[in-house]
Amino acid sequence: MPTLLHLNGPSGVGKSTLARAHAAAHPGTLLCDIDELRSWVSGWEDDFVGTGEAVRASALALMTAYLRTGRDVVLPQLIVTPAQVERFETTAAEAGATYVGVVLDVAPEVLLERLHSREVTPVTAVVSRIIEERGGDELVLEGRRQLLDLALEQGWAVVETSNKEPALAALAHAVRP
Template sequence: MPVLLHLNGPSGVGKSTLARAHAAAHPGTLLCDIDELRSWVSGWEDDFVGTGEAVRQTALALMTAYLRSGRDVVLPQLIVTPAQVERFEAAAAEAGATYVGVVLDVAPDTLLERLHAREVTPVTAVISRIIEERGGDPLVLEGRRQLLDLAGERDWPVVDTTDRDAALDALARLVD
């Protein structure tokens, strides 16, 4: 049965990095990075949220079709709203796949250090700008707390990303 592996976590925790590594270790896995897809839409930098909603709908269709082919999908995407999570769970169910939600976490100081040191790309630059406009580091830490609460509510595993290889091993155990 195919798996939709949703790597949820705060900005800077390593969602995209671990998603790429997981996909590389599991040939045939689709890496569906919605933030990257968003950057394919003209004007996305000025309407990050609006473009994200349109792209999420497109990504859901893409993931559903790919899962129907019998192959896995890894989704690195920050989602704190249960209703949004339910959209991805429904897409997996519609495709006859298993949805595995995971919250990636790391100590707060490490999280902020990683966030501020990450490679600047067009996508990370816009995300960093939005974080600063909406509250900076306290916003990131509040989002982390909300994600840990969500993990508890949904009975999702929390995977510590301090050690990348250990985190990848934990993710592999969840889908194998």
């Protein structure tokens, strides 16, 4: 049975990095990075949230179609509301796949260091601008707390990301226990 592996976590925790590594270690896995898809839409920088919602609908259709081929999808996507999570769970179910939600975590000081030192790309530049406009480091740390609460509510594994190899092993185990 195919799996939709949703890597959830605050900005800077390593979602994209671990998603790329997980996909590389599992040939045939689709890496569906909604933030990258968002950057394919003209004007996305000025309407990050609106473009994200429009692209998310397209990504759900893409993931459904791909999961129906019997192959896995890894989704690095920050989601803090249960209603949004439900959309991804429904997508997996409609495709005959298993949904596995995981919250990635790291100590607050490590998270902030990673966030501030990550490579600047068009997407990370816009995300950093939005974070600063909406509260900076405190916003990121509050989001981290909300995600840990969400993991508890949803019964998801929390994977510590300070060391890449054990984190990847934990993800592989979450998908195929």
